[in-house]
Amino acid sequence: MLHGLGQNLAFGLLVGALYGLVALGLSLIFGVTKFLNVAHGELLMFGGYASFWAFSLLGLDPFLSIPITILFLLIIGALLYMLVFSRTAKLPEESKIKNTLLVAFGLSVILQNLALRFWTADERGITTSYARIVFTLFDVRFPLVRLACLLVAIAFLLGLQLFLKKTYTGKAIRATVQNWEAASLMGIDIHKVYLLSFALGAALAGVAGTLVAVNYSIMPAMGLGWTMKALIVMVLGGLGNIPGTFIGGLVLGVTESATSFFISSNYREVAGLVLFFLVLVFRPQGLFGTKES
């Protein structure tokens, strides 16, 4: 029992790190642009397919195909911003969030059906040659693939933090978050900042998609489920709060694994959604956010 619990907790944390990465792009986009991109799960799916095809056609290892995924999703993200989301950039915040939510729903329908056309409804996944390697520590098993995913997730989280904190562009992004009008008066091109943030967010969704393809499976209808996960994590961690997002991911991962341990794995998803709704109603600033932001 106790051993099972430890194993469950470990898995919950590993899955949670992946959830954190899944939500990172959504959180970045929402934090900077106030676009609620609920087509996030579809972008993630595109990333998964990019790695899947790189793996099955070129024989490229999924972890090595991450740069390809990033490039692919940067382009898609930039296109989506220029064609669609840029039209709402100057709206007041309330209607911007609502309009982008609606627009992104339309987009998710389009992307999902495009994927259905291109890649059929089949469920696919990437099984690497090292998929079965497992390390054991204090009787708790750690699959190599999951550990690698944890490393990737942490690397991208830290990378994003460093980029935002240390680089000039990152500072411009943060200035825009604080007050886009003042930032634009200081000579920051808001459209460029939005474009960059959106493309980066899409790229992060793509990386998450690669990891999802390695750990789970990918198919055209997967989008909404992963969008919900990303939304849950983002709300748990506090909207637009990047370190909070990661912790939110861990909380969701542990909640899910505890649910499958104590109740049934059929209710993993429900547990996350219930938690999400409760936090929305009682702590809209997130589990770790402060009242003001």
Add this chain to the structure above:
Amino acid sequence: MNKSKIASIVLVILAVVFLAVFPLVFKKDSTINVIILILLYMTIASSWNILGGYTGQTNLGHAAFFGIGSLAARILWVKGLSFSLSFLAGGLVAVILALLIGFPAFKLKGVYFAIGTLALAQILNVTVGNILPEMSYNPSLADYQLVPRYYLFLALALVTIGSAYLLVNSRIGLGMMAVREGEDAAESLGISALKHKLIALLVSAFFAGLVGGAFAYYHVSYYLNMPFGPEWTFDSMMMAYIGGTGTIIGPIIGSIFFVGLKQLLVWNVGEYHLIIFGVLFILIVLFLPGGLVEIWQKIQKMFTRRRRLEESNLSAMKRAEPLRKGD
């Protein structure tokens, strides 16, 4: 009563008569099924529109009411209760569900309400799928008749649209629209936002539950959690938007358009209709928030303005006439 009002009443009567005699003239099942599909979507989109369009609360959990209505009606009906009672029970159960989730959900404002209701509907969707994973079969397949089902859908669509019309033209309807335009402003005028939102939600859920019951009557066999699927919400929302939210005619146009497009495209190229529909939906949200109805109104306004211009020119000429005579 002005001319355009009489014209629209005549048009409505003609449409109803046409739909009423339709299955007597066109006896082909596939044609009747298409009209049933339109009526089904028309009803669910109109019911969404009461809360989503007129009251401004983007409800992304509408499928929950449709689903629970169909679930209750189907189970009671299969267990042997008469269909008419099961059907009403479906609507009632949806109202009870709306009462249960209304209070917590309306603590959420704006976009939080949208994603909160989506979460609630998904909770129900997954839970029902877990508890009742089996396929539900029609108990009396031998005497399945399409025409009575057609009339059920027709009557339901008419009652839903009629009730929506009466509701939005009542004092409560004005209150709902005031809440949509600005909750704080409405509250400051003594309009209880919560009360109006709740009324809109209950009416909206009631009709969604009823149409769920009709769906349970119509479909031969389906997975019991299928009507809980989020696509029911998204499709009705897109239909309402494409036709024009916050109008009576909007969801009607949207549903005809949706099913028509599906019929046109489904034969040769798969699910392309959803791609086109998605593109159109985005264009409408971005550039034409009034939907297709707005295009129509704009054209109409252009014509009436021209007519008025011509009339004023005419009267100006008439006034000018005596002067010309005078010189």
